[in-house]
Amino acid sequence: MNYLNLIRWKNLLMIVLIQLLIKYALLEPFGVQTSLTSLGITLLIIATVCIAAAGNIINDIYDVETDFINKPDKLIIGTSISEKTAYNLFIVFNVVGVGVGFYLSHLVGRSAFFSLFVIVSVLLYVYASYLKQTLLIGNMVVSMLVGLTLIIVGVFELLPSITSLNQPTQLTFFKIIFDYAVFAFAINLLREIAKDIEDINGDYKAGMNTLPIAIGIERASKVLFTLSIIFLLAIVYYVINSLYKNQIAVLYFLVSIIGPLLYASIKIFSATTKKDFHHISNVFKLVMLFGMLSLLLYKYILL
Secondary structure (H helix, E strand, O other), X not given: OHHHHHOOHHHHHHHHHHHHHHHHHHHHHHOOOOOOOHHHHHHHHHHHHHHHHHHXXXXXXXXXHHHHHHOHHHOXXXXXXXXXXXXXXXXXXXXXXXXHHHHHHHHOOOHHHHHHHHHHHHHHXXXXXXXXXXXXXXXXXXXXXXXXXXXXXXXXXXXXXXXXXXXXXXXXXXXXXXXXXXXXXXXXXXXXXXXXXXXXXXXXXXXXXXXXXXXXXXXXXXXHHHHXXXXXXXXHHHHHHHHXXXXXXXXXXXXXXXXXXXXXXXXXXXXXXXXXXXXXXXXXXXXXXXXXXXXXXXXXXXX
């Protein structure tokens, strides 16, 4: 179980779910011309999950000092798993992920796509070793990488199959995937800031320069509250302009996304303790899940 916790298996399952939903809930029901067979999407999932697992491992390796303070009961590196073993696992997962990505890129006839896996692998290492300590840049980078786990499905499924005849359809569905990637980026950015506020003590002692360390918990909370309200209003605008004709979709967004976001915003306004911000972070994680599950509604929205 320690090895599963090390690679953040719940987060990896989220990636698997999202990528499967994009293919089988968004693209397949509408007969969109795609490039990946069942084997192809499986290989894409393996490559993505392996590289993400490697990123989680290297992040834990560099976070030993902060985790010792922030969450000593959940410390894995140096207790149940040695740093050497963890680093070897990091290398193995990266090699497998990049290797499968290389094979898949050639399988769809787009060898240049291989560079995506290399870039993500490098960025995850740079994030863990350096960017995480910088003001907001680390938060932005890791959130963009979360969004990329969605976009990469569109890249491999839609782009190689574009012709002059199907281009409008392909681009329409790619835009839908991109919109969901923006949603994933935004909600993950909110969660990253909430986690930084929660972990301020360990981060400060480790010499990091996160937002709450730079401007203080109170001001960082106000920034988080403002961003959450902006994001909430953006979702409301999307529902009013795009989903207002579909009662099922509107009800789903109200109950599963807008409601929890409003609740989280209210909690941020009054949050003061580490426990409060941990709870807010978990709410954002649930919103992410429910947001991705809304892909199941598209066959009712677009038909």
